[in-house]
Amino acid sequence: MKKMLNGYSFAFAEFEERCKETEQARCIYKFALDHISKGRAEDLYTRFVAFEKQYGDKEGIEDAIVGKRRFQYEDEVRKSPLNYDAWFDYIRLKESVGSKERIREVYERAIANVPPAEEKRYWQRYIYLWINYAFYGELDAGDWSGRGMYIDFRQFLVFYNFSRKCLKLILHEKFSFAKIWLLAVQFEIRQLNLEGARQIFGNAIEKAPKDKIFKKYIEIELQFGTIDRCRKLYDKFLEWAPESCYAWIKYAELERSLSETERARDIFELAITQPALDMPELLWKSYIDFEIPKGEYEQTRVLYERLLDRTKHFKVWISYAKFEVSAMDEDDDSDLPQNGVRQYNHGGNKGCIQRARRVFERAVNYYTMSAPELKEERAMLMEEWLNMEIRFGELGNISLVKCMLPKKLEKRKQITSEDGGIARYEESISYQFPEEHQATNLKILEAAYQWKKQKI
Secondary structure, three states, X not given: OHHHHHHHHHHHHHHHHHOOOHHHHHHHHHHHHHHOXXXXXXXXXXXXXXXXXXXXXXXXXXXXXXXXXXHHHHHHHHHOOOOHHHHHHHHHHHHHHOOHHHHHHHHHHHHOOOOOOOOHHHXXXXXXXXXXXXXXXXXXXXXXXXXXXXXXXXXXXXXXXXXXXXXXHOOOOOOOOHHHHHHHHHHHHHOOOHHHHHHHHHHHHHHOOOHHHHHHHHHHHHHHOOHHHHHHHHHHHHHHOOOOHHHHHHHHHHHHHOOOHHHHHXXXXXXXXXXXXXXXXXXXXXXXXXXXXXXXXXXHHHHHHHHHHHOOOHHHHHHHHHHHHHHHHHHOOOOOOOOOOOOOOOHHHHHHHHHHHHHHHHHHHHHHHOOOOOHHHHHHHHHHHHHHHHHOHHHOOHHHHHOOOOEEEEEEEEEEOOOOOEEEEEEEEEEEOHHHHHHHHHHHHHHHHHXXXXXX
16 A cells, blocks of 8 residues: 555655646655655655645745654664664754654654763763753743742753663773763752752762863862861862872862961971872872972972982973072062163172072083983083073173084984885984093094004
8 A cells, every 4th residue: 555655645746746746746755754654754755845846935945854864863763772863864854843742752762762872982972862861851841931040840850861871871890971070060059059069069979080070070179168178179089089189189278278378388398298190290290380489499409309319300390490599589689781681789699590500510510420311401500501501681691601502413324215215314413512522532542542552
């Protein structure tokens, strides 16, 4: 019967079209599309779209095109129900032209296709179906025409149920999505339900703690001014992730903003004693920057010495020397001359200069004796020292640094190809320091002496 309907519908619609009965032809096309099987509808949709383009108005053409796209999406999600991108496209089409019941029906069909694999990468697109569904339900259920910022109870239930269904569905013991937790919290806050938001945060920290959850929870509590809660949350954050330098630094900054200097210092001290840190250089910098504005120069020097016991990175040496110079800048608040070089004439500044020089001298001695292979780092250190002496103006001693500057050597190495030909040339830069140059000259003289001795 369906085959006969499919065959007769073409002929019948074409007959009515030849008779100029366009409305009758349109009705025949629509009746056939509603009753024939999906597999046989593609040709009929193509003919119907061509018919509307020829005889229909703008609205009719759009309806025909939408119908054809709807058929294509239905076929696609039927063949591959886990293709969430196809579901997203289908939902967008429904939202543009469909009724609310049809839209909800498609959403329900989409979220029913739960990913079979227990891996997060398979769930990422699926979770956004829930997020879009929740937002659609919240925005669609409320009557915004004359209600202002208020929403009705039905809207509350829509989002409330969506968020909890989704959170129950996720396998939190294997993976979780901070975005879902945060959206549920934000919804509770929009309802002015702070205790409900705190309860969701507590469940999130218990089941699936994440950086984003801790950060947002602390941010919200800080906005409400509940400092004790913020401290407890930082304690839980650090208990969960003691290697997080971000948490240590923010905790100390909180105490500093409350003028709790000793508490902030104790937090920094506890942080630098951790056996493992994700960004230790950032933590040490924050601790040092915490002490400098308070004028605790001796305490800052002690920190730099403790840091140098752990690492001899050239940036630490440079930062140490710049700190000594900054102590001199604090004593001299005069304006900078037009030539850009400050003239330091205070007697106390000479002591600061000497301390900065001693830092550079220690650094050069370390690279010379303990790490001679780190030539590039040593060269950058010497360049920074030279620039510092130039900035000192009359108190600077440029000749002290120039005699230790390295000679820059450019080397060109030939790279051969597999067949033995020249593929390319590789250029590299090396540095030769004065003591190395002298050692080279001594080797040449010794070789000449041995050659002369053999001749005799």
